Amino acid sequence: MRVYHSPTQPLNHSTKRGFTLVEMAIIIVIIGLIASMIVPAIVKSIKRDRLTNARRLVRIARDEIVGYAVMNGKLPSSPDQIGHGEEIFGKGTLFYRPASNLLADDSICSQDNSTLSVILGSDTRDNVAFVIASKGENFNLQLGNNTDDVTIYEYGQKVDDYPEDVDRPEPYDDIVEYVTLGYLKQKICTSASGSESGPLGADISFAQNMDDFVQGAAIYPRKKQSITVVQENKTINLGNGYRNAYGCYWYSGDSGPCNNGNCTFGNGVRVFFKFRFADIDSSLSSKDFADGFTFALISAANNDCTVCGKDKGYLGYAGDNGVTEPVRYPKMAVEVDTYPDGGFNDYSPYNHVSLMYWGEKYEKKRKKKLVEDVDDDVTHGAGDPDKGDPKNNEYGDLGYYNTTQVTWLEDAMEHTFRLEVDRNATSGDFQLRAWVDCIDCSDLTSSYNGTTPTIQDSVTISNMDYIIFGWTQSTRGKTQNVTISDFGIKFL
Structure with a gap:
């Protein structure tokens, strides 16, 4: 008997089929494209995390050596005497080079000089x-x-000056x-000028005059203090973890040659303080934290203790924030800058210190009123001495300095600072x-001659017979x- 299949009823067999070779090729290409985008990013992230961890461990080793010195009055003779002396990249221990005259008992406090120097470029x-060091990702010291x-x-320079390890010149x-x-002596030894009285010879100090410093009128973010005072420690804190913030902190008292913060400049000043960036920047770009601060001397003829500048690269020293009067020229400052900004002609990517003034003057309308000669070009290299505008120091000038270590200031270590004018x-x-x-x-009490400035x-x-002094950030x-x-600070 013949059986006829109705065209209106489907055949009872599977219609499924596999991928064609063309479809398989397309899928493989897509997977390859995705992998080509994702894998390099993953590898880069792994390398970055490993490098960040390596930097952290080297700094831990550094701090352990400092701790050993505090406890023993001398340096350890080898990295085996600390807890984190192992090399991160490869086997063995970290490179460690102590000054030979600081290995004996109590030698740190008895020595005025060490037998070891560090060469950083021409400095x-x-x-x-x-010195404590790791080989880096190329496993080559x-x-x-x-x-x-x-x-x-300098990072990236093709060199190998340590043939005892691997004689293989490649990017440093x-x-x-x-x-x-x-x-170390500040950590361990008794100082001639403790915090009880402030630096020896000071006319004005945190120890004696902390209550006479005031916050500039510019407080941003609103109702939040980007500069605070810790009275029990006689310290001030800059930044306080706020983003897009600015602040100024000026002396307003009557000690020394000052009256309501207006101080007779006379023959100049000598200044000392310590600063510490609490956050360690382990990046190679120096952009994990920002931006820095200045210690400023500004004309009292054109300013008072309410002035302040802008946020970002202006460091609170320059620019018009639109809320208060700006910090007007003439003025001078030491800039401690931790964020490389090409717009200000910073030498990237390095932390730097620089002597700054006001760049070039310009006119600006503010609240529909013309404000003449609003200063504020803090670009390095800006200024024309022939027009009475001192040049802001730039990379290559004696007034601009960085080391070959990118984040040499952002290391959670205490740094000493001295200024003589x-x-x-x-x-x-x-x-x-x-x-x-x-x-x-x-x-x-006297000029400092310990090292080259x-x-x-x-x-x-x-027009700087009378000045106001303080910090901006x-x-x-x-x-x-x-x-x-x-x-x-001592006035001369």
Whole structure:
């Protein structure tokens, strides 16, 4: 019997089929494209995390050596004597080079100088206590280890100055930390000028005059203090973890040659304080935290203790914030800048210190009223001395300084700072010198001659017979937490 299948009824068999070769090829291409985008990002993230961890461990080793020195009055003879002395990249221990004269009992407090120096490009840092370093991602130690010094090169420079490890010149990536003898002595030894009285010779200090400092009128973010005072410690905190913030902190008292914060400049000043960035920036771009601060001397003829500048790269020292009067020229400051900004001609990506003024003057309308000569070009290199506007120092000038370590200031370590300004009241000529990480430099009774100034400059400025002094700070989309302590100023 024949059976006929109705065309209206489906056949009772499967209609499923597999992928064709063309479809399979398309899927493979898509997967390859996705992998080509995702895998490099994952690898890059793994490398970045490993490098961040390596930097953190080297800093832990550094701090353990400091702790050993505090407990024993001397340096350990090898990294085996600390808890984190192992090399991160490869086997063995971290590179460790102590100053040979700091290994005996109680040697740190008995020595005024060390036998070790660090060479950073054209700059030499004397009186280094020790150097601790890791090989970096290329598993190749490349720094220079000579009889009396260690050479630290700029990242990416093709070099190998340590053939004892692997004689293989390639882009430099050693992770290096060092600590000075002066820092250890401040930690361990009795200082001639403790926090009870402030730096020796100071006319005004945190220890004696903390209540006479006031917050500038510019407080941003609203109702939040980006600068606060810790009375029990006699310190001020800058930033306080706020983004897009600015603030100024000025002296307003009557001590020394000052009246309501207006101080007779006379023949100049000597200044000392310590600063510490609490957050460690382990990035190679120096952009994990921002932006820095200034210590500023501003004309009392054109300013009062309510002025302040803008946020971001202006550091609260420059720019018009639209709320208060800006910090008007003439003025001068030491800029401690931790965020590289090409718009201000910073030398990227390095932390730097620089002597700054006001760049070029310009006119600006504010609240429908013309404000003449509103200063504020804080771009490095801006200014025209022929027009009476001193040049802001830029990379390559004696008034601009960075090391080959990208985040050398953002290391959670306490840094000493000293500023000396010599003024000829008749001619308006100024000689400015500043030191960062100076040794035994808190005595303000005489000029400091311990080491070559970190930055220096000579300028001519008029209309600064009376000044206001203090700190300015700012942040952008990143935050910062900076502590200022042990401040003192002496007028000459």
